[in-house]
Amino acid sequence: MFPGTEWRAAPAGPTGRPRLYLTFDDGPIPEETPWVLEQLAAYQAPATFFCVGDNLARHPEIARAARAAGHRLGNHTQHHRSAWNTPRAEYLAGVAACEALLGYEGGRVGGQELGGEGKRVKGQELGVEGRRVGGQGGTASEQRAPTLTHLPSYPHLTHLPSYPQPLKLFRPPYGRLTWPVLRALRAQQYRVIMWSLLTRDYDASLAPERALRLTLAATRPGDIMVLHDSRKASRSLRFLLPRLLAHYSELGYEFRTL
Ligand SMILES: [Zn+2]
Numbered sequence: 502m503f504p505g506t507e508w509r510a511a512p513a514g515p516t517g518r519p520r521l522y523l524t525f526d527d528g529p530i531p532e533e534t535p536w537v538l539e540q541l542a543a544y545q546a547p548a549t550f551f552c553v554g555d556n557l558a559r560h561p562e563i564a565r566a567a568r569a570a571g572h573r574l575g576n577h578t579q580h581h582r583s584a585w586n587t588p589r590a591e592y593l594a595g596v597a598a599c600e601a602l603l604g605y606e607g608g609r610v611g612g613q614e615l616g617g618e619g620k621r622v623k624g625q626e627l628g629v630e631g632r633r634v635g636g637q638g639g640t641a642s643e644q645r646a647p648t649l650t651h652l653p654s655y656p657h658l659t660h661l662p663s664y665p666q667p668l669k670l671f672r673p674p675y676g677r678l679t680w681p682v683l684r685a686l687r688a689q690q691y692r693v694i695m696w697s698l699l700t701r702d703y704d705a706s707l708a709p710e711r712a713l714r715l716t717l718a719a720t721r722p723g724d725i726m727v728l729h730d731s732r733k734a735s736r737s738l739r740f741l742l743p744r745l746l747a748h749y750s751e752l753g754y755e756f757r758t759l
Contacts, residue, residue: 538570561602
C-alpha cells in the first residue's frame with residue numbers, strides 16, 4: 502500500500518496462538534481511559550494508545566498508569582488536526598510537540614528539528630484503505646480537532662518515563678497523510694501505524710450490538726483494531742470492549758502491543 506505504513510501485524514506468536522492488536526485513539530481522558538485500563542487488566546491484555554498531546558498534557562497521570570501497566574503509547578499529534586488541511590510545518594510541529602510529551606528524546610531525532618523548513622507545500626493526498634466494518638455509511642468522523650492556532654508549551658510537566666529502547670509510533674488523525682508528511686515521518690524513524698479494522702465505535706448511528714456483530718464477523722488474526730477512548734465513542738466502546746476481550750480470550754487469542 503503506502504510504503505512505510507503498517508496496516509496489519511503478525512497473525513500469530515511463536516506458540517502459534519492467533520494475535521490481535523487493540524489500539525485506542527484520542528485519549529487519554531479521565532472519563533474513559535481508566536475504565537479501558539481496567540478492562541484490559543482483567544484479561545491481561547496489553548494494547549496501544551495513540552494519544553493526543555493536548556490530552557497528555559492535561560492527564561499525564563493516566564498515561565503513566567497505562568505505561569506502568571505494560572501498554573504502549575503512540576503519537577496522535579498535539580491537536581488532532583488533519584494532514585490534508587494543515588500546513589506541513591505546522592503539522593510536523595504538532596507531531597513533535599506530542600512526541601515531546603511522550604518523552605522520547607524530547608521530540609528530536611538525530612538532532613534534526615521537526616517542521617523547521619517553514620515551507621508550505623500542498624502535498625498529494627493519500628486515500629484511506631483500511632477495512633471498516635459494515636462497509637457502507639458515512640466517512641470516519643472522529644472528534645473535531647481543537648481550534649488552537651499555536652503550540653502551547655507545558656513547562657510545568659515532568660516528562661513521562663521513556664522506554665528503554667527507542668520506539669516511536671505514530672497514527673495520523675482521521676488516517677489522513679500526505680506524501681511529504683509521510684516522508685518526513687519515516688525520515689524521523691516513526692513507525693506509521695494504520696489499521697486493518699475499524700470497529701466504528703465513533704459512529705453514533707450504529708447500534709453497539711450491530712457494531713459488535715460486524716466486528717466479530719470481520720476480525721482476522723493479525724488485525725490492528727481501532728477503538729477510541731473518547732467521550733464520543735463511549736457508548737459503543739463500553740459495549741464492545743468487554744465482549745471483544747471475552748470472546749477472543751476464549752478463542753485462545755493473544756493481545757499484543759504494536
Ligand atoms: Zn483520532
